[in-house]
Amino acid sequence: MAEGTATRVTRAGESMRGWVLFIAPIVLLLIVFFVVPLVDLLSLSLTEHKPGPRDPNAALTLVNFVKILGDPFYLAMAGNSLLLGLLTVIATLLIGYPVAFYLTRSSGWERTLISVACLLPIFTNLIVGILGWYILLLPFGVFQQLLSALGLVDGPIQWIRSSSALVAVLTYEHLPFAILILASTIQNVPQDKINAARILGASMPRIVWSLMLPLTAPGLIASAILVFSLSVSSYLIPILIAGPRTQVLPISIFSYSSELLNRPMASTLAFILLVMVAACTYSAVLVANRLTRRGSWEMV
Amino acid sequence: MSSPTVNASELDPPRPILKLQRVRKTFQGQVVLDDLDLEIGAGEFLSLLGPSGCGKTTTLNLVAGFLKADAGYISLRGALSNELPPQKRKLGMVFQSYALFPHMTVFDNVAYGLHRRGVPSGQVSDRVAAMLDLVRLGQAQGKYPSQLSGGMQQRVALARALVTEPDLLLLDEPLSNLDAALRKDMQVEIKHIQERLKVATLLVTHSQEEALVMSDRMAVMRGGRIERIGPPHTVYSDPRTAFVCTFVGDANLFEARVAAHEGTPRLMVGDWAVLADGPLPEQAGTLGIAVRPEHIAIAPAGMASGDNVLSGSVSDTIFKGSNILYEVRVGDRDILVLGLPKIGEAPFARGDAVSIAFSRKAVILLAGAGHG
Ligand SMILES: Nc1ncnc2c1ncn2[C@@H]1O[C@H](COP(=O)(O)OP(=O)(O)O)[C@@H](O)[C@H]1O
Ligand SMILES: [Mg+2]
Numbered sequence: 001m002a003e004g005t006a007t008r009v010t011r012a013g014e015s016m017r018g019w020v021l022f023i024a025p026i027v028l029l030l031i032v033f034f035v036v037p038l039v040d041l042l043s044l045s046l047t048e049h050k051p052g053p054r055d056p057n058a059a060l061t062l063v064n065f066v067k068i069l070g071d072p073f074y075l076a077m078a079g080n081s082l083l084l085g086l087l088t089v090i091a092t093l094l095i096g097y098p099v100a101f102y103l104t105r106s107s108g109w110e111r112t113l114i115s116v117a118c119l120l121p122i123f124t125n126l127i128v129g130i131l132g133w134y135i136l137l138l139p140f141g142v143f144q145q146l147l148s149a150l151g152l153v154d155g156p157i158q159w160i161r162s163s164s165a166l167v168a169v170l171t172y173e174h175l176p177f178a179i180l181i182l183a184s185t186i187q188n189v190p191q192d193k194i195n196a197a198r199i200l201g202a203s204m205p206r207i208v209w210s211l212m213l214p215l216t217a218p219g220l221i222a223s224a225i226l227v228f229s230l231s232v233s234s235y236l237i238p239i240l241i242a243g244p245r246t247q248v249l250p251i252s253i254f255s256y257s258s259e260l261l262n263r264p265m266a267s268t269l270a271f272i273l274l275v276m277v278a279a280c281t282y283s284a285v286l287v288a289n290r291l292t293r294r295g296s297w298e299m300v
Numbered sequence: 301m302s303s304p305t306v307n308a309s310e311l312d313p314p315r316p317i318l319k320l321q322r323v324r325k326t327f328q329g330q331v332v333l334d335d336l337d338l339e340i341g342a343g344e345f346l347s348l349l350g351p352s353g354c355g356k357t358t359t360l361n362l363v364a365g366f367l368k369a370d371a372g373y374i375s376l377r378g379a380l381s382n383e384l385p386p387q388k389r390k391l392g393m394v395f396q397s398y399a400l401f402p403h404m405t406v407f408d409n410v411a412y413g414l415h416r417r418g419v420p421s422g423q424v425s426d427r428v429a430a431m432l433d434l435v436r437l438g439q440a441q442g443k444y445p446s447q448l449s450g451g452m453q454q455r456v457a458l459a460r461a462l463v464t465e466p467d468l469l470l471l472d473e474p475l476s477n478l479d480a481a482l483r484k485d486m487q488v489e490i491k492h493i494q495e496r497l498k499v500a501t502l503l504v505t506h507s508q509e510e511a512l513v514m515s516d517r518m519a520v521m522r523g524g525r526i527e528r529i530g531p532p533h534t535v536y537s538d539p540r541t542a543f544v545c546t547f548v549g550d551a552n553l554f555e556a557r558v559a560a561h562e563g564t565p566r567l568m569v570g571d572w573a574v575l576a577d578g579p580l581p582e583q584a585g586t587l588g589i590a591v592r593p594e595h596i597a598i599a600p601a602g603m604a605s606g607d608n609v610l611s612g613s614v615s616d617t618i619f620k621g622s623n624i625l626y627e628v629r630v631g632d633r634d635i636l637v638l639g640l641p642k643i644g645e646a647p648f649a650r651g652d653a654v655s656i657a658f659s660r661k662a663v664i665l666l667a668g669a670g671h672g
Contacts, residue, residue, distance in 0.1 A: 190397065190399065192395045192396075192397050192399035193399045193400075193401060195364070195366050195386070195393075195395070195399065196393065196395060196399040196400075196401075196460075197401075197412070198365075198366070198385075198386040198387055199364055199365075199386045199387075199389070199391055199392075199393045200412055200413035200416050200460070200464070201387050201388075201390075201413060201416035201417050201464075202387065202412070202416050203387065206416070210401075210412075211401060214403045215402070215403065292403055293403060294403075296444060297402050297403050297404075297444040297445070297446055298402060298444075298446035299402050299446070300398075300400060300402050300445045300446045300453070
């Protein structure tokens with residue numbers, strides 16, 4: 001009996017060691033490239049800005065956080081970033097869900113066309129994509145001329161610096177990821193379940209609402225989180241489409257760290273952005289799980 | 301409390317609930333259903349029996365409206381319904397996978413169809429409760445499907461299909477995911493519920509046992525066509541074709557020649573003459589005949605008597621408890637014989653010399669040549 005327990009303990013110890021070996025590389029990678037920089041970021045944000053090289057013995061202070069959280073300008077900027085992320089998520093899901101749905105039901109050349117259209121933007125260089133939009137949206141650009149030719153508008157319109165243009169380009173850039181994630185979860189909903197709802201008399205909108213949305217909730221959450229975090233942390237798209245004066249966190253972070261050389265302020269803003277993304281992610285998961293009563297049921 | 305009943309009024313003349321006429325369906329040029337004709341009367345239990353891939357599910361999907369027929373007519377309750385969407389067909393259906401909604405409780409699953417049909421919510425809970433009692437799931441209302449066993453999930457699916465009181469129920473291999481013992485129970489239970497609600501039922505299955513046990517009539521399908529349709533007993537005793545004969549039950553098939561003998565036609569299998577009832581074709585030719593194993597008696601050599609007696613030796617025995625399947629070597633043929641164990645007697649052993657006998661009534665004449 002005692003012997004048996006001893007052997008079991010040793011076995012457990014051995015399998016433990018096996019596991020540690022197995023996950024060691026990834027833990028190491030996380031520590032070196034994630035935990036260490038994060039701790040450094042936090043400690044930097046807790047020091048006061050002084051010109052010159054970083055003082056390793058600087059006293060810890062909340063002065064940066066007080067400055068940012070007490071300043072309506074920065075609060076509005078954070079709100080701007082948040083709103084931008086939310087609008088992009090909504091636009092992406094509204095466009096992406098029907099496309100993904102259609103993709104899973106189509107075959108032949110239609111399927112190929114949609115798949116290629118989804119994959120090409122991923123493989124296209126970001127700058128090239130943004131420049132394309134730039135040309136389209138410029139005053140007297142392609143859209144402008146088209147609308148003028150149709151007699152719908154008269155004179156130049158200010159598109160290129162508008163926030164709707166910014167949402168449009170962010171949506172365009174992140175749509176493919178959302179479609180790919182959504183298509184794979186929609187594909188996993190068995191056709192039988194949809195047919196069962198149809199024979200019971202459910203209309204198509206009703207099927208989407210009562211069946212598809214709850215069953216594809218994991219994919220919806222995943223793509224929303226991905227699109228949100230990519231959008232609020234995007235730097236190139238806001239600066240090229242909406243201009244360097246755009247009030248969003250990444251532009252401000254960049255300007256503090258590279259132009260004003262105020263690293264503590266940049267770190268503080270970066271940390272606030274990070275917390276914002278984490279909080280939104282977490283609450284999105286909670287809300288969606290509650291709405292679909294996830295956790296109490298499993299797919300059968 | 302309203303008990304679930306179907307308004308299959310006895311005053312109505314018996315008209316078919318469902319009628320398929322010359323229905324055709326092809327997938328990518330491959331013919332799956334070939335001019336299929338089928339009729340189900342009110343309250344009737346009809347099985348579609350056939351090997352996998354013969355087009356049974358396709359037939360069911362056409363009836364449900366999930367697929368469109370390439371040609372032919374599908375009529376429901378006397379009205380042409382080819383273009384009617386599934387939502388408006390007012391059918392009940394149980395899927396092979398059960399297709400329960402995993403994020404809804406048992407109650408919500410069953411109530412789903414009632415809500416879609418606009419049943420006032422005051423009546424919904426009564427009708428759901430009554431239906432769940434009928435399938436003996438009264439205690440499981442608040443559970444999620446993943447918390448139920450396979451048999452219980454199956455009964456939820458049945459309750460969900462029946463609670464809207466359809467006059468036609470479609471069942472697609474409903475028992476194939478259950479273990480053997482449960483399957484036998486469910487066959488009887490489904491049959492009882494069906495008789496109680498008097499709902500016409502179209503069952504699709506590849507199991508001859510299910511079809512024989514449950515049906516009022518069964519249709520044997522092969523390659524997109526119905527080869528034989530009738531009450532189970534009739535199909536079994538008069539299968540007409542070699543395929544039906546071997547698919548429904550076991551059979552020994554022989555190819556027989558019709559030869560004139562003293563002015564009357566006579567059947568010859570190899571060099572033995574077979575006495576048979578029934579009209580033989582007048583002109584010479586070949587003909588398939590079949591004898592079922594349970595219609596052949598087996599006895600020690602020289603001890604058998606009957607219209608047709610053959611002698612041979614036992615080449616294999618399979619003991620199944622209540623009966624024994626012998627394989628008897630006669631000339632260059634192996635003949636299957638189903639024997640019953642007799643009290644106080646050892647069964648025949650491999651190598652024993654035996655006589656086998658069957659009456660002329662046991663010989664089944666088939667259309668076309670034997671051995672398919
Ligand atoms: N959607 C489809 N596309 C192409 N072929 C199909 C499709 N559905 C069924 N088939 C083919 O039609 C034949 C009959 O299928 P099915 O009706 O499912 O058979 P069963 O239910 O009798 O096993 C099979 O050969 C199958 O491969
Ligand atoms: Mg099938």
